[in-house]
Amino acid sequence: MEYILFVATDPEAEPYDETKDNVGEWVADLQSRGIYRHGDRLRPPEDATLVRTRGGELLVTDGPFTESKEWIAGYDVIECVDMDEAVEIASRHPMARFGRIEVRAAWPIEELAS
Amino acid sequence: MKYFMFIAEDPNADPYVPEEDDIVGWVHEMVERDIDREGDRLQPADRARTVRIRNDELIVTEGPFTESREVIAGYGVIECADLDEAIEVTSRHPMARFGRIELRPFWPFEG
Numbered sequence: 001m002e003y004i005l006f007v008a009t010d011p012e013a014e015p016y017d018e019t020k021d022n023v024g025e026w027v028a029d030l031q032s033r034g035i036y037r038h039g040d041r042l043r044p045p046e047d048a049t050l051v052r053t054r055g056g057e058l059l060v061t062d063g064p065f066t067e068s069k070e071w072i073a074g075y076d077v078i079e080c081v082d083m084d085e086a087v088e089i090a091s092r093h094p095m096a097r098f099g100r101i102e103v104r105a106a107w108p109i110e111e112l113a114s
Numbered sequence: 115m116k117y118f119m120f121i122a123e124d125p126n127a128d129p130y131v132p133e134e135d136d137i138v139g140w141v142h143e144m145v146e147r148d149i150d151r152e153g154d155r156l157q158p159a160d161r162a163r164t165v166r167i168r169n170d171e172l173i174v175t176e177g178p179f180t181e182s183r184e185v186i187a188g189y190g191v192i193e194c195a196d197l198d199e200a201i202e203v204t205s206r207h208p209m210a211r212f213g214r215i216e217l218r219p220f221w222p223f224e225g
Binding site: 002004006008010013014023024038040041042043045047048049050051052053054058060064065066068070072075077083086087090091096097100101102103104105106107108109111112 | 116118120122124127128137138141152154155156157159161162163164165166167168172174178179180182184186189191197200201204205210211214215216217218219220221222223
């Protein structure tokens, strides 16, 4: 099953230390094990655009979908047997230390499952 | 340009009407237009786990990373010519009406 990791900042985490950020190795390890699907870093929430339609009208505003102190800085999609494996893999992502990671299971829409 | 779509719930959106949720038609059109790259619905946020390492200890909690009423219900990755096209594509996604969608440009790592 696919699991999505939302890689978020956390003001209460330890300060970022570039020398301990081994995200390249983390991705390479998962790729060599054939469980890495895709993922990337995202521009910060200042660059976000929020899109809604209400009463048939399009509303476009700047900024993220939620006003939270923590924000999502990137994402990864991995293929795991279960949530426990996904949590174990997430725990080795450097941003588990410098931020926090939300792990979500995919729930494919049947008509679109290929 | 690649954009990430955070497809979120919104307590202030229109009530959900299953018959008017044409997500399958939207995906087919965006695949045909060579815009749709990735995407999926997610299992409900109460089944999420949030993972942190603090003082070298693993802390796993239930639920999403933030206590927001606008939880993430799905995601998408689209490839568009510019932000205007991304907004047009997003505005016709059913969750623009039944929820809210945040577009965020990619910021690829170098190399």
